[in-house]
Structure formats: C-alpha cells, structure tokens
Amino acid sequence: MYLALISASGAPGVSTTALALALNSPSSNTLLVEADPIGSSPVLAGYLLGGRYHDKSLINLVDANRHGRLKSALAAEVITFPDTTVSVLPGLLHSAQVDAMRAVWSPLGIHLAGLGVDDANVIVDAGRIGQHGSPVEMIVNATTIAIVTRTTRPALAALRASINGLRQQLSATQSTASLGLILIGESPYNADEVAKVAGLDVIAVIPDSKDARVFSDGEVLTKWRRRRSLYLRALHRTTWPKIEKFAATHQADWKSSLAMTGDRR
Template sequence: MALIVLTSASGSPGVTTTALGLALTWRRPVLLVEADPTGGSALLAGYFRGQTSPAQSLIDLAFAHRAGGLAEAIPWVAMQVPDTNVTMIAGTTAHGQARSLESLWEPLAATLKSLDAMGQDVIVDAGRLGLVGAPEPLMYAADLCLLVTRTDLVALAGARSWAQSVREGFEQQGGSSAVALLTVGAGRPYQAKEVSKVLELPVLASLAWDTDSATVFSHGGTAPRGFDRSPLSRSLRSTQDGVLSQISRTTKQLSSTTEASPALGEVRAGWKRRAGRTA
C-alpha cells in the first residue's frame, strides 16, 4: 500500500516509539526500517531490551547496494518480530556509519516502494532532521511523510523552521499533500488547529499522551491491563486510518499508470529463498 516516513525537528517527541507502535498495530504485513542516522539501535535497546542481536542491519544494505544486490538483500537483512506480522531492519550501531548510508537512500527508496506490489507496507523511522546522513531521499519519495511533534511552545519553536523547509521541499517535488503533522499529546497545551497554524502544515492525527502504554514500545515494558483499549492504542489505530485515507486520496489518480519496479522480482525472489531456508 505505502511507504510512510516519520521524522522530527527537535527534542524527542517519540518518533521511534510511534513508528514501532504503528507497525505493531498495522493491519497488513509491514516492514519497519530504522533509518535514524544517530546510530545505536533504539529499538534493539528499548523494545527488545538488548536481548536480540540481529546478524545484519542497515549498513549491510549499503554493502549490498555497492555489490549490485540491494533488492535481493532486503529479505535477508530483515528480522521477524516474534508473534507479529512485522519484519524489521535494524539501524546502524554507531553514528560514524551515517556517511556510508548517503548513497543508499535513493535506491533504497525505489526498492521499498516496490514492496507495495507484494502487499507489504513500509514504515521508516527517519530520526531527526538535519543530521549527517539523514535519509532525506526516503522522505521525499514517501507516499506520506509525518513530522512528529509535541504541542508545547518549546517543541513548536524548534519545529517551525524545519516545517517550512520540509514543506518547501515537498512543494518543489510536486507532492505538497504528501507531508503532514502527527502530534503527540493534543491539548498539551495547544490543539491541532493552533499547531497547524504555527507550523503551516495540516495535522493528520494526534497520539494520546499515555506514558504507561508508551513504555511498552519504548522500553519493552509489561503491557498494562487493558493495553489494547488504552488511549495510546486507540489513537494508533485512528492514526493508521488517517494515514491510509490520506495516501488513498493523494495516489488514487496515479494508480492506473503505476508500473511495477524492476526491483520487485529480485525482492520477491529473495523472500522465497529466505522462506525456503528457514522452513
């Protein structure tokens, strides 16, 4: 269905927690890509509590790309999140690897978009804007890019100039409807209308301020009673509805002319070989 990229401008509004929460509540098979150039996988240290160490990570895709085998490598680099329909590509282990990824982002964007034809969506945690090695080509190739922000004055002040840059970038690419805001903690203290006015971008959805539930995703905490009905879980499902509706509106006119990427066959073959070896 889609390539969805989440990013932030300043502070720590919860991009990684949000990306993981969306992936784990997603209704279709989904690939979660940890593309934050900061280094040191927050997912492996947080949600997996340091107890999972995949053999490969994003840097291995960079090596595969240099060898001409990017599309085929994706199924091998991705790890299955137990008891879910989520596969994940872990991020780099150190910030010094960020420059090695700069040549990867553009071809990776094209390859990830081809997964739609396999019935698989992709959610990307792009980390914070402006860092060395930031995955901007993934952002601008996305069916939807969400700028994640809290709603307090400090967060909005930090996000304002970046929101303008991102908006202008999408306008230059002819995809101004492919970028929106995702707020965390609506009404703390500002509401969506006020946030949208300040940042000059539409607010697609708002996640509930629910620290007990967020800890499940951010630190692998024990799910509290009624977790599936918690404010955060409900708002994640509502956000998914908003994401899919927005993408449907912006891509409907292109659906009849979209052609499958040449990389699709290589990705599909890779998944089949992986399934055969792990069966």
C-alpha cells in the same frame, strides 16, 4: 503505503510511534526501517529488551548496493518480531557510518516505494530534519511524510523553523509525498492551533500516555490495562485509518506550496 516519520526537535517519540504503528499495522506484511542517522536500534534495545544477538544492520546494504544486490540483501537483513508478520531492518551501528550510506538512500527509497505499492506497509524512522546524514533521498519516495511533534512552544518553534527547508528539498526532487503532522497529545495546544501555526494539516493525534513505554522500553501491560488504554485503542481504531485517508486526500506538499504562491513552473 510507504510512511516516513521524522521530527523537528529532539525526542518527540518518533521511534516509539514508528514501532507502535508497525505492530498495529492493518497490513499482513509490514516492514519497519530504522534509518535515524544517529545509529543504534531503539527497537531491539528497548522493545526487545536488548536480549537478542544479531549481526543485521542497515550498514550491510552498502556493499550489496555497490554490487547490485540491494533487493536480495534487504530481505536477508530484516528481523521478524515473534508471532507477527512485522519485521524490522535494524539501524546503523553508530553515527560514523552515516556517510557510507549516501549512495544507498535513494535506491533504497525507490525499492521501499515499490514494496509499499502492494498490500505491504513500510514505515521508516528517519530521525530529525536537517541532521547530518539525514536520509532525505530515501524519504522523498514515501507516500506520506509525517512530522511527529509534541505541542509545546519549543517544539512548535522548531517545527516552524524546519518546514521550509524540508519543503524545498521535496520541491527540488519533485517528490510525490504528502506532508503532514502526527501530534503526541494536544496540550498545551490542540490540533487546530498547531495546524494554523505550522501551516500543515494534522494527520492524527496520538495520546500522550505512559502506555507508550510498552513500545519504547518493552514494558508489559496487564490485560486490564490494555483494554482501557487510550493509547492502544487510538492505534488500533483511529490512527491508521486517518493516515490512509490523509494519503488519499492530500497532494504532494511542494505542489501545494507552489499553488499558494501562484508559481506555475
């Protein structure tokens, strides 16, 4: 499975959700890629509390790609989380590096798609739709692209404004990715209402909970609180099965759009 997470508005929780899904992945081999063009590593700064020195970064793949060493270089740039089989490819050091990545996004996306064919799960935190340097050429190779959003009026307005542009990009590349929504909470609008407004199916709903801070800020939950956390229970029991079911039952979104308009090109 190759899952790309993006957003249509600021700070809905893409990075937190990507990490939470990675650390609760049913696969014995999971890779999280921090590809938000704004740079930095929210995983290392937040979840790992900024206490781990490293010189690994997405930017180091630029020279490797130029010399045909992308595959081997990727393996050397990841950091494995302690006591897990989950690894992370840290993001750019700063946003000024994003232009250097233009030639890397497409071959990296093809390589990640190959990794996701087997039993591995690849999760990409791709940042915000339409942002300068957005890694569209990479995420078009995904199995599923999930737009992470809250359900407030401003968030849904931004979502509606962004969808057509993204669909055009998927169509232009004839991407095979299915496109859906991951909701953070169902207030003030529920999944059915959001799906109707957006014209996209909801993949899963993740509770809007303070317990997400265990992934965003490295907060430690007590054993009692972990057992009772609706957020953690949703990740373990329902979210991944719903993502896998969505990928199996939904076709490429641009094909759906063409079918709706009667275009048979």
